Amino acid sequence: MQNPYIPYPVTVDKIITEVDTKDIKTFRFKFVNPEDEQKYAYIPGQFGELSIYGKGESPIGIASSPTQKGYVEFTVQKAGVVTSALHEMEEGEVMGLRGPLGNSWPLEFLEGKNIVIVGGGFAFTTLRSLINYMIYGDNRKRFGNITVIYGARNPGLLLYKDELIEWQKRDDLNINVTVDKGDATWKGREGFVPAVCKDVAPSKENAVAVICGPPVMIRFTLPVFFELGFSKENIITSLEMRMKCGIGKCGRCNVGSKYVCKDGPVFTLAELDKLTPEY
Amino acid sequence: MEKRLIKKDALAGIAKKMAGDFLVWAPVKKEDNVLFDPLQKDGEPYFAYLNSKNAPKNVFFPHTETMMKFTRTPKGMVFSAEENRADQSVLFGVRPCDAHSFALLDKLFDQEKYQDAYYVAKRQSTTVISIACVQPPYATCFCTSVDGAPVASEGTDILLTDIGGDYLVEFITPKGEKLANYFGDAKADAAAETKKNEIAANAAGMIKSKIPAHEVKPILDVNFDNPFWNTIHGKCLACGTCTYMCPTCHCFDISDEVKGADGVRIRSWDSCMFPMFTKETSGHNPRSSQKERWRQRTMHKFKYYVDNFNAIACVGCGRCVMSCPVNIDIRKVVEDISKL
Ligand SMILES: Cc1cc2nc3c(=O)[nH]c(=O)nc-3n(C[C@H](O)[C@H](O)[C@H](O)COP(=O)(O)OP(=O)(O)OC[C@H]3O[C@@H](n4cnc5c(N)ncnc54)[C@H](O)[C@@H]3O)c2cc1C
Ligand code: SF4
Ligand code: SF4
Ligand code: FES
16 A cells, blocks of 8 residues: 655755745756656646655645656745745755645646636746646647736746746747836836736637636636636636645645545636635 | 354453453543553453543544654655554444444545555554443433434444343454454344344433434535624634544644654644644635634534535534533534524
8 A cells, every 4th residue: 555645755956046036946856766756647737745854744836747757846935844944955955755636737628728827926836837738749739729928026036937938939829928017127018917818818719717826816817807708617726725634634725525635726716616715 | 244142241351362462442441531542461441431531533543643754864854664553453342433433534534545544554453342332321422313323333343232141242344253253152142133122222212412413414505604603613712622532533733853863754633623723824824713613613524524425524422512611512503503
């Protein structure tokens, strides 16, 4: 019997400081035992428990795409005990990784549809996983138009800056990056995510919106999509709750009868409507 | 399966004989309380009790347990060993309500997708022997309202029922049958069976406390926002006693402890009654007051568990009712909900 509480040993292979304020970093892990990589087969939208012995564990969305072989990446903001200890780690150190956990972005449902991705702040991580998955090689043919609207408070807080540039070069992607307030060198859009969504006005025809961001962004973005005619079945988001076990046992992450760790974190708005508004 | 008869005064001897062969958890008297404890060589089990002070769930789900060990190396703290001990054991003399709670906990801990290795290992290596309740019960017992009964075998491997001078011994599962040789060779006849059924009906009749546990599910489905939820928690101290006493509560915390170069990851009982239980690092707390926490506890037992496992997560043992320092009574809560 595989014990789901025992982490796989991983080596911190690479640490990338993503933002000017230095409190968000991307950690690239390699599995100490190569065969564990097979066992860690994941789907965009799932998360892992990053495990630092002596400190504890934190649930973090998987930021890499399964099409990126040989490693797995997480983008983490420094917050409390575990995430601060993680930010102190150095390349070459060994720690633990559990998972993959939770459901995922519903890839089969998304296939053949036009996809609108809306992200704000550092919640962009699992959306990045989804984008990289969809645009990888032949995968691209399985999806219709892909529109991305991604915003941060200022240019220094944008994640994955090199990738954003690469994506913008592609003609099969409609990338809209915005910042609340630009700086001297910023040549892109300025404005809040909801306003940019209104401006870009993606068509609801055969389309699904995948929206992830801080609560206030979500609150003001949803009405825009309702106005554009998107149904609640076609708007998808990912929830966050305090977690420990990640497998529906410890009892702390439920919203109504669903455990966000096991039955989520991904839900359609229609599904959320059926749950209690306690998150 | 086979049924036998043993003399009433043979019970302690059987428990002690088993204790010579493996770990036996039996009721023992400790000061004024009856608790389940490993039976020591010179220890004496104590059977003249209505129920144990604490639920015996800690046999499978200890208050705290070590999950794994780790150690410091030049590359950082690394995993060193999984800790999951499960010796062959017997849990001797639990009441049917508490045995019922094991069947309920199994649904959660022994799911196909994620098996809880720690609980399942202990559960599988332990044989549960229940003693039916034939004496007048506590006034707070309401097992018959929540799919239980004073003489019932759910969650147990061997059921013992006092039918007068003898105990009727029923082997409920193959696991129970494996211990048959401890129970003599007197086969039970049809008369013993008839007597047991009479006693069972009589015992069920003695449970006077009743709650409309099944009626409230459809009401809870549509009353998440009912102002009624403002009326329960006012005096609640958020002490968590109700959840710690409860045989079906299963919430836990996971934490790390380090001493020098070595450390352990442990899990310990936690409670949905505590403010910190759901508090996120950002400060946001989806259950921000005791109102939401009491609603969670009630909903979990009478709605969410029913949604997920088609079973009510309460066995009617009455421990929470007896132990709450401010006399909040879940029976009254359920009663009130049924009138919404
Ligand atoms: C599904 C999911 C995906 C997430 N993805 C990311 C991500 O990609 N990047 C990122 O930076 N953060 C992410 N978070 C938030 C992140 O888990 C918390 O910031 C982190 O657990 C804080 O842990 P800490 O030990 O540093 O803080 P402490 O305050 O010391 O927390 C102690 C423990 O409480 C639990 N906890 C506290 N807050 C949260 C919370 N908001 N969510 C879940 N558990 C919590 C954790 O077990 C944590 O170890 C995600 C959360 C969830 C639920
Ligand atoms: S809720 Fe109360 S009466 Fe029901 S099983 Fe738990 S402790 Fe016993
Ligand atoms: S035992 Fe009583 S006071 Fe303590 S948390 Fe439970 S309901 Fe509240
Ligand atoms: S994190 Fe333990 S139940 Fe979801």
